[in-house]
Structures are given as C-alpha cells and as structure tokens.
Amino acid sequence: KAGVTQTPRYLIKTRGQQVTLSCSPISGHRSVSWYQQTPGQGLQFLFEYFSETQRNKGNFPGRFSGRQFSNSRSEMNVSTLELGDSALYLCASSLSPQGVSGETQYFGPGTRLLVL
Amino acid sequence: AQSVAQPEDQVNVAEGNPLTVKCTYSVSGNPYLFWYVQYPNRGLQFLLKYITGDNLVKGSYGFEAEFNKSQTSFHLKKPSALVSDSALYFCAVRDVRTGKSTFGDGTTLTVKP
Numbered sequence: 001k002a003g004v005t006q007t008p009r010y011l012i013k014t015r016g017q018q019v020t021l022s023c024s025p026i027s028g029h030r031s032v033s034w035y036q037q038t039p040g041q042g043l044q045f046l047f048e049y050f051s052e053t054q055r056n057k058g059n060f061p062g063r064f065s066g067r068q069f070s071n072s073r074s075e076m077n078v079s080t081l082e083l084g085d086s087a088l089y090l091c092a093s094s095l096s097p098q099g100v101s102g103e104t105q106y107f108g109p110g111t112r113l114l115v116l
Numbered sequence: 117a118q119s120v121a122q123p124e125d126q127v128n129v130a131e132g133n134p135l136t137v138k139c140t141y142s143v144s145g146n147p148y149l150f151w152y153v154q155y156p157n158r159g160l161q162f163l164l165k166y167i168t169g170d171n172l173v174k175g176s177y178g179f180e181a182e183f184n185k186s187q188t189s190f191h192l193k194k195p196s197a198l199v200s201d202s203a204l205y206f207c208a209v210r211d212v213r214t215g216k217s218t219f220g221d222g223t224t225l226t227v228k229p
Contacts, residue, residue, distance in 0.1 A: 004159070033217075043206065043219035056216055090159055098215035102148045102167030105217070107159035 002027065004093050004108035012114045018079040021111045025072050025093030031055075032074040033098065033105060034066060037088040046089075049074055050097045078113075086115045118143040120209050122220035129197045129227055137192040137223045139207030148210040149190040151181055153203045154222075160206060166190060177201070197227045 005024045013019050025032050033056075034046040045058040049068035066076045072093075078085055089112075092105035119142045129135045141147060148167055152160040164175025166183040174180045181192045190207060207220040 006159075035219075042221045045216060045218070048215065056214065058216075092160075098210060098217065102165060102210075104150070104162050104165060106162060107152070109157075109159045 004091055004106055006089075006091050006108040006111050008111060009109065010112050010114075012116065013081050014116050015081055015083060017081050018077065019081060019113060021076045021078075021089055021091075021113075023074045023076070023091030023093075023108060025074070025091075026106055029093035029095055029106075030072050031094045031097050031103070032068055032072065033092045033094075034074070034076050035090040035092065036060075037090055037110070038086070043090070046076065048098055055097055081115045083115050086113060088112050118147075118209055118211050118216070118218045120207050120218050120220035122205075122207055122223045124223050125221075126224045126226065129225070131199050131227050131229050132196050135194050135197040135201070135225065135227070137205050137207075137225060139190045139192065139220060140188055141190065141207070141209040142188060143209050143211055144213075146212055148212060149181075149183060150208040150210070150217075151175065151179070151190075151192050152206045152208065152219075154206065155203050163192070163205075197225075199227050199229055201225060202227045 007022045031050045033048040048056040052068045063079045068074045088110045090110045092107045094103040094105045121140045150165045151163040171183045204222045210217045
C-alpha cells in the first residue's frame with residue numbers, strides 16, 4: 001500500500017501570498033490531520049478532517065484553513081503568509097477519527113514551506 | 117489541558133548499550149500514548165502505542181515502552197542500541213474524549229559506534 005503523500009515537498013513564497021498544500025491519505029483511510037512543525041514550537045496540531053467534515057481544530061488563526069474531498073484527499077490553505085509560517089507541514093492519516101479509538105496516525109514526508 | 121514532557125533534549129548512548137528516552141504526560145482521563153521517530157527531512161514514523169491492557173508495549177525495530185499510570189510516564193526503551201537508531205523521537209498523548217493529540221518537544225538520540 002502506498003503511504004501518505006504530500007505535494008509539493010518544498011515551497012518558497014513571499015509574505016502576503018497564499019499557499020495550498022495537498023495531502024493524499026493511505027488508501028482506505030478517511031481521517032486526515034494536519035500539523036505544523038517548527039524548531040521553536042515543535043509539533044502543533046492544526047486540524048482534523050473526517051468524511052469531509054472538520055472534527056477538531058487547534059489554536060491557529062483563521063488564515064489557516066483546510067478541506068477534505070470525497071476521496072479523502074485533503075488540502076490546507078494559508079492566506080496572507082507571514083515569516084513565522086515557515087515550517088514543515090505534516091499530514092497524517094488514519095482509518096477512523098482520532099477520538100474514536102487508539103487508531104494509529106501515519107505521517108507523510110511533509111511539505112517544507114519557506115516564507116521570505 | 118493535556119501536555120507531554122520529554123525532559124531530555126538529547127540522549128547519547130554507545131552502540132550495544134541499552135537506551136531510554138523519557139516521557140511524562142498529563143491528561144484528563146485515560147490516555148492513548150504513542151512514540152514516533154523522525155529521521156532528517158522525513159515525516160514521523162510510528163514506533164508503538166499504548167491503548168489499554170499490558171503495561172509493557174513492544175513495537176517496531178526492537179523498541180518497547182512501559183506505561184506507568186502512577187508516575188504518568190511512558191518511557192521508550194531498547195536493550196541494545198544501534199547507530200541507525202540515531203534520530204529525533206517524539207512522545208504523544210491523545211485525549212480519548214476530544215481526539216486531539218499533543219506531542220512532546222522531541223528528544224534527539226545519538227548512538228555512537
């Protein structure tokens with residue numbers, strides 16, 4: 001089975017621009033979660049989607065948004081980019097929602113975003 | 117609010133020696149606990165998890181972890197370290213009510229030949 005894939009792997013943007021990141025979960029997985037990883041803040045939860053519905057949201061400003069499609073693929077959008085948005089953005093998928101059971105999340109390789 | 121503490125930023129061990137990477141947590145109710153490993157420029161790789169049952173959990177690549185409820189700890193262990201175990205290790209706790217996961221800050225493990 002193919003793992004979680006994320007595109008693009010690397011991205012350079014300038015302040016004020018917007019960006020869309022894509023995540024394709026493992027086949028059959030319907031839950032997709034997004035995380036931001038930075039040296040200063042570590043791994044922080046952004047949001048989780050299951051069956052096209054946002055189930056959970058972390059403490060990020062409204063500039064960060066996401067969606068999930070009927071095929072479980074997910075996109076994350078960041079508008080009005082700031083320098084502090086430079087990070088590795090990780091996507092993780094699982095069969096069922098995170099709170100239902102002890103489902104394991106499987107992570108993709110991440111998209112490294114650099115904001116200049 | 118739930119939290120995870122990995123008290124050591126860095127752990128150094130010699131190849132062949134046992135290794136321990138420490139993790140303590142705070143969460144309301146019963147926790148789900150996870151260990152992940154991250155190699156440079158890669159995503160997180162699942163190692164093992166504690167959901168319920170036996171306090172000693174065995175995982176991938178010879179790693180194991182012991183759930184200690186009274187000490188709210190979930191330390192990662194391996195009897196004999198390999199140079200290839202050198203990586204960044206994350207402990208995570210999931211609140212079973214909300215489904216939200218909180219990760220520790222990570223511990224860099226260096227195994228020297």
